[in-house]
Amino acid sequence: MELRTLRYFTAVAEELHFGRAAARLHMSQPPLSRAIKQLEADFGTLLFVRSPTGVALTPAGSALLDEARALLRHADRVRVRVAVAAGASVLTVGILGDSTDAGATRLAEAFRRRHPDVDVRVRDTDLTDPTCGLRAGTVDVALTRGPFDGTGLASRPWATSPRRA
Secondary structure, X not given: OOHHHHHHHHHHHHHOOHHHHHHHXXXXXXXHHHHHHHHHHHHOOOOEEEEOOEEEXXXXXXXXXXXXXXXXXHHHHHHHHHHHHOOOEEEEEEEEOOOXXXXXXXXXXXXXXXXXXXXXXXXXXXXXXXXXXXXXXXXXXXXXXXXXXXXXXXXXXXXXXXXXX
């Protein structure tokens, strides 16, 4: 089992749709579907119940999602610790949702231009953690949406969007 495959699985589990997960991962759907089928074969069980409108996690898929998230967070921490020990400066940015957000991408690129010696890493998070990993210590800064419990966190408004129903 590879970390890349766990990232694929997590994206499908969070999106509950192969097409949206493929778009989020910047890949086409067929290789994503093949990777998930191989993961299911490796575990010897279905991880998703598929339907024409999307997918749902099986009990085994739910168990794997919890473990996959924990493993991926740990792998991210290991990468950062090794980079820092090697003398690199690393800034990990948590983004609620999708790292393809145009505003977030422009912000990251502007920071990279001003600080070319800093390795900027963007980490997508889901709605289960509105602090995007700040409380868990897996990111240095977060681009998120309120409201959330900001106790112990410093926050600044970055952008506003009109609410629509």
